[in-house]
Amino acid sequence: MADDRPGLLIVEDDLGLQKQLKWCFDEYQVCVAASRTEALAQLRRFEPAVVLQDLGLPPDAAGVSEGLRTLQEILRAAPQVKVIVVTGNGDQNNAVKAVGLGAADFYQKPVEPQILKLIVARAFRLHTLEEQNRELQVRSSSPLAGVIATDEAMLKVCRMVEKVAPTDVSVLILGESGTGKELLAHAIHDLSTRKAGAFVAINCAAIPEQLLESELFGHEKGAFTGAVKQTLGKVEMAEGGTLFLDEIGDMPAPLQAKLLRFLQDRVIERLGGRQPIPVNVRVVCATNQDLQALIGEQRFRQDLYYRISGVTINVPALRQRGSGVIVLAQAILQRVAAESATKLRGLSDDALAALQAYAWPGNVRELENKLRAAVIMAEGQLIHAGDLALETNAPAPALLNLAEVRLQAERQALIQALALARNNVSRAAELLGVSRPTIYDLIERCGVRVTNAGES
Numbered sequence: 001m002a003d004d005r006p007g008l009l010i011v012e013d014d015l016g017l018q019k020q021l022k023w024c025f026d027e028y029q030v031c032v033a034a035s036r037t038e039a040l041a042q043l044r045r046f047e048p049a050v051v052l053q054d055l056g057l058p059p060d061a062a063g064v065s066e067g068l069r070t071l072q073e074i075l076r077a078a079p080q081v082k083v084i085v086v087t088g089n090g091d092q093n094n095a096v097k098a099v100g101l102g103a104a105d106f107y108q109k110p111v112e113p114q115i116l117k118l119i120v121a122r123a124f125r126l127h128t129l130e131e132q133n134r135e136l137q138v139r140s141s142s143p144l145a146g147v148i149a150t151d152e153a154m155l156k157v158c159r160m161v162e163k164v165a166p167t168d169v170s171v172l173i174l175g176e177s178g179t180g181k182e183l184l185a186h187a188i189h190d191l192s193t194r195k196a197g198a199f200v201a202i203n204c205a206a207i208p209e210q211l212l213e214s215e216l217f218g219h220e221k222g223a224f225t226g227a228v229k230q231t232l233g234k235v236e237m238a239e240g241g242t243l244f245l246d247e248i249g250d251m252p253a254p255l256q257a258k259l260l261r262f263l264q265d266r267v268i269e270r271l272g273g274r275q276p277i278p279v280n281v282r283v284v285c286a287t288n289q290d291l292q293a294l295i296g297e298q299r300f301r302q303d304l305y306y307r308i309s310g311v312t313i314n315v316p317a318l319r320q321r322g323s324g325v326i327v328l329a330q331a332i333l334q335r336v337a338a339e340s341a342t343k344l345r346g347l348s349d350d351a352l353a354a355l356q357a358y359a360w361p362g363n364v365r366e367l368e369n370k371l372r373a374a375v376i377m378a379e380g381q382l383i384h385a386g387d388l389a390l391e392t393n394a395p396a397p398a399l400l401n402l403a404e405v406r407l408q409a410e411r412q413a414l415i416q417a418l419a420l421a422r423n424n425v426s427r428a429a430e431l432l433g434v435s436r437p438t439i440y441d442l443i444e445r446c447g448v449r450v451t452n453a454g455e456s
Helices: 015-024 036-046 065-077 092-100 113-140 152-164 181-190 209-217 253-265 291-296 302-308 324-340 349-357 363-377 402-420 425-432 436-446
Strands: 007-011 029-033 050-054 082-087 105-108 171-174 199-203 242-246 282-287 311-314
Touching: 007 015, 007 036, 015 029, 015 113, 029 036, 036 050, 036 065, 050 065, 050 113, 065 082, 065 092, 082 092, 082 113, 092 105, 105 113, 152 181, 152 311, 171 181, 181 199, 181 242, 181 282, 209 253, 253 302, 291 302, 324 349, 324 363, 402 425, 402 436, 425 436
Parallel strands: 007 029, 007 050, 050 082, 082 105, 171 282, 171 311, 199 242, 242 282
Antiparallel strands: none
């Protein structure tokens, strides 16, 4: 059964005090660590909201150097975590130093359970409030309702939608199947002056050619066998609103000519009718096909193309959105988990690596289907790569921890600078724009071996 209690990490090398604190905080899901390495491993594994950390940790149990280093690395790996440092009696200077490095609070030994419980509870409340604030900021800064965009390509698409929506110009949305073209068409309608009118969509590829004309323009009673009453078409139904023609690249050639006439004159005739009917609609089209190639093959009218492409919006495929796939997956997972009333906490490192390694031929639609299935298949609190059932040769989990990513980047920069400086530390420091002590600290932290190092 899933443990719904908030997560608390206790970093303490005294086994007796570990047990006492675990008993004291039985209302939380407690995990313990006795060293910096164990603390960082538990942090990644359990993602606690609050950390209660002793400053005296081995190999410097009598001092605070290892404790302060642990504090810094915890906050690098998880900046949102609230760390409460526990110091020795009268050791206020180091407590102040820890707070300056980012600790949320401090407590001096000996431990008084009731006071410590109040401090920890306050840290949990602060963490919850900040999480809620971050969620509100994300929602309020979302460029378009229902659209999740973090990469520059999708943000550009959103900016185009915002600019074109208030106008009445025709819009052509191009993109692979499953990239969210209809969602963008809805956004154009909702941001337009026609939002009070109807949004009427028709898939030109899903309706047989014989019926598509009637679906678009309607028919009079007796126009053909089975036409027992007058029926309005999609164009008339969109009066005062927006008509969305999806997969327009699949529209038959005879209908292309009739659609062109409607776009030029803004009048239609129902099948079997003689009376021109003026219609006031905005037209938004979408397709996953290369219309220029279809024009070259004489399968799509060039004059129609120019009529529907007043503004063309190219929607990037999911594989072209970089880390956007992870943000999108997390947002979809949160929604799907809420719908199914599960207690999933998120995606494991191997699942994140698999999501980024996969090509996503079905784009966002495929991503949502995979996540819905994974929510059903997952047995723990996290979705793993196996639950996603992706056919990919995903590498080992990538360096998804911020501290590790920074360390690798610093290591590469250090190696390059030392190579250019021919292992002259002073020269390498100049190239990187840092001091010599910083270079020596980087050399030690990154584990870089420097042979024949020079100072000048």
